[in-house]
Amino acid sequence: MAGLQPDRFRVGRIAVIAGNGALPEQVVSVLQSRGRDHRIVAIKGEASETTRQAAAVELGWGEIGRLYRFLERSGCDEILLIGGISQRPDLRSFVGDFGTLRRLPKILKALIGGDDSLLKKVIGLFETEGYSVVGIKDVASELLAEAGTMGRHQPSDSNLRDLRLALAATQKLGELDIGQAAVAIGGRVVALEGAEGTDAMLERCQQLRDTGRVKGRTPAGVLVKSAKPTQDLRVDLPAIGPRTVDLAHKAGLAGVAVHAGNALVSERDLTLSKANELGLFIYGFDLSSDI
Amino acid sequence: MAGLQPDRFRVGRIAVIAGNGALPEQVVSVLQSRGRDHRIVAIKGEASETTRQAAAVELGWGEIGRLYRFLERSGCDEILLIGGISQRPDLRSFVGDFGTLRRLPKILKALIGGDDSLLKKVIGLFETEGYSVVGIKDVASELLAEAGTMGRHQPSDSNLRDLRLALAATQKLGELDIGQAAVAIGGRVVALEGAEGTDAMLERCQQLRDTGRVKGRTPAGVLVKSAKPTQDLRVDLPAIGPRTVDLAHKAGLAGVAVHAGNALVSERDLTLSKANELGLFIYGFDLSSDI
Numbered sequence: 001m002a003g004l005q006p007d008r009f010r011v012g013r014i015a016v017i018a019g020n021g022a023l024p025e026q027v028v029s030v031l032q033s034r035g036r037d038h039r040i041v042a043i044k045g046e047a048s049e050t051t052r053q054a055a056a057v058e059l060g061w062g063e064i065g066r067l068y069r070f071l072e073r074s075g076c077d078e079i080l081l082i083g084g085i086s087q088r089p090d091l092r093s094f095v096g097d098f099g100t101l102r103r104l105p106k107i108l109k110a111l112i113g114g115d116d117s118l119l120k121k122v123i124g125l126f127e128t129e130g131y132s133v134v135g136i137k138d139v140a141s142e143l144l145a146e147a148g149t150m151g152r153h154q155p156s157d158s159n160l161r162d163l164r165l166a167l168a169a170t171q172k173l174g175e176l177d178i179g180q181a182a183v184a185i186g187g188r189v190v191a192l193e194g195a196e197g198t199d200a201m202l203e204r205c206q207q208l209r210d211t212g213r214v215k216g217r218t219p220a221g222v223l224v225k226s227a228k229p230t231q232d233l234r235v236d237l238p239a240i241g242p243r244t245v246d247l248a249h250k251a252g253l254a255g256v257a258v259h260a261g262n263a264l265v266s267e268r269d270l271t272l273s274k275a276n277e278l279g280l281f282i283y284g285f286d287l288s289s290d291i
Numbered sequence: 292m293a294g295l296q297p298d299r300f301r302v303g304r305i306a307v308i309a310g311n312g313a314l315p316e317q318v319v320s321v322l323q324s325r326g327r328d329h330r331i332v333a334i335k336g337e338a339s340e341t342t343r344q345a346a347a348v349e350l351g352w353g354e355i356g357r358l359y360r361f362l363e364r365s366g367c368d369e370i371l372l373i374g375g376i377s378q379r380p381d382l383r384s385f386v387g388d389f390g391t392l393r394r395l396p397k398i399l400k401a402l403i404g405g406d407d408s409l410l411k412k413v414i415g416l417f418e419t420e421g422y423s424v425v426g427i428k429d430v431a432s433e434l435l436a437e438a439g440t441m442g443r444h445q446p447s448d449s450n451l452r453d454l455r456l457a458l459a460a461t462q463k464l465g466e467l468d469i470g471q472a473a474v475a476i477g478g479r480v481v482a483l484e485g486a487e488g489t490d491a492m493l494e495r496c497q498q499l500r501d502t503g504r505v506k507g508r509t510p511a512g513v514l515v516k517s518a519k520p521t522q523d524l525r526v527d528l529p530a531i532g533p534r535t536v537d538l539a540h541k542a543g544l545a546g547v548a549v550h551a552g553n554a555l556v557s558e559r560d561l562t563l564s565k566a567n568e569l570g571l572f573i574y575g576f577d578l579s580s581d582i
Binding site: 086087165168169172173175176178179183188189190191192193194195196197200204207208212213214 | 377378456459460463464466467469470474479480481482483484485486487488491495498499503504505
């Protein structure tokens with residue numbers, strides 16, 4: 001096995017396994033600017049058109065065998081999993097090639113759940129075959145949120161109170177491996193993210209406003225996205241982007257807060273200029289100090 | 292103050308302060324069948340037509356002064372708060388009579404939040420004026436869920452696993468005084484109740500199914516409603532009814548579980564016959580024993 005480990009002092013070739021959204025493109029552009037050798041694997045039905053065009057190969061869930069063959073032949077020894085998955089694959093998706101079939105018992109075990117999260121198991125599946133899974137922190141840290149106010153607007157004291165409440169909620173959720181996001185408005189947590197995702201949760205907050213279930217002046221309230229305390233920070237980092245800002249604005253929120261260093265800001269310039277224009281703050285909190 | 296306390300061996304006259312839904316009527320009908328002396332106070336904009344017609348008085352949020360005068364004149368010394376509140380009152384709702392104005396500092400303090408829940412503070416507001424607040428357990432315990440299977444269908448082992456997961460989630464939520472309900476499907480918590488309420492959360496679960504964000508065969512999954520660990524069990528008990536069963540069915544769930552003895556089953560006969568017909572189990576869990 002030792003021969004399969006990348007040399008400590010050698011920078012390996014990285015396979016970017018790309019889901020949906022704009023993040024894969026942004027990561028690739030950082031890798032390019034750093035001159036980092038890489039290959040793109042587009043996930044079928046998920047990767048954007050741009051990503052697919054830049055990809056060396058496009059693979060579906062049932063093509064795990066082909067994936068491993070590609071990784072081996074292309075000489076990739078590191079893997080970065082980036083982008084969203086809009087459709088959680090079902091069992092039928094894995095009726096695929098022989099390499100998939102051979103690994104099916106492990107894959108099934110991962111899909112069925114248990115103590116560890118699905119993604120931790122996916123990482124484990126790669127690692128047992130000798131690949132090393134890296135995170136954004138390792139290869140494109142400029143995409144991460146920094147501590148403090150990132151745009152022009154500052155959170156008020158009441159915003160910080162909502163931030164603390166929503167953060168406490170995301171941490172409880174995180175302990176159970178449920179969601180990464182929560183919204184607090186006026187001293188009360190009003191929405192928690194489940195399987196619907198952050199965008200749908202923000203749309204719900206707008207409805208809560210529209211139907212009068214949540215009252216009070218706008219803007220008020222904060223969206224918090226925070227990594228699960230138990231999660232592997234190499235994958236599925238909380239991410240915000242221009243759409244998050246738009247939806248938070250429509251929900252009447254005062255701002256958005258993420259865990260500094262452990263959250264992605266997608267399309268950073270656009271995200272911050274939108275927030276500046278719409279009057280929202282974008283804040284990176286530091287869990288090691290008081291908020 | 293001692294003169295205002297109801298005599299330990301005397302059964303007092305009870306004021307039923309009625310919000311929306313069918314539960315106030317059901318409570319009143321239990322009180323009638325027990326020959327228990329009572330008066331109904333309908334909350335304006337919330338109480339049903341039936342409740343309003345049976346009510347001695349109908350009062351809005353700004354009429355706290357009138358409420359206390361009514362309680363005193365009608366000789367009520369106990370209070371039961373029952374039924375839903377669809378619209379959380381805002382500050383303007385309390386611009387009312389002089390009795391409201393006089394109590395406004397306390398009311399504001401209650402509305403603004405803090406460590407205790409709003410309802411605990413409402414109870415406190417009544418108790419400081421010498422009234423005793425009673426719960427369903429004290430006056431209409433036949434409306435509470437009992438332990439075990441209440442209808443014809445039994446939860447399967449995988450249903451019980453989902454039940455435990457969703458229950459763990461509601462308990463985490465409860466610690467933060469957020470929601471009372473969660474849904475787990477196929478070993479995964481997919482929805483958590485915030486300010487939207489249980490019905491809207493179940494509709495969301497149906498959407499998660501329809502859009503493919505939650506996959507797998509139906510029926511599968513469990514709705515759990517559980518009192519918050521910190522809540523006062525005299526008010527705001529989790530409740531299920533025929534509509535809960537309908538929506539759980541539409542969401543493809545296998546059943547509904549509530550905390551035995553600490554949850555209300557509204558329109559019990561209709562709820563159970565609907566569940567029997569649609570194939571859903573209705574289960575009362577006991578936190579003191581293994582589920």
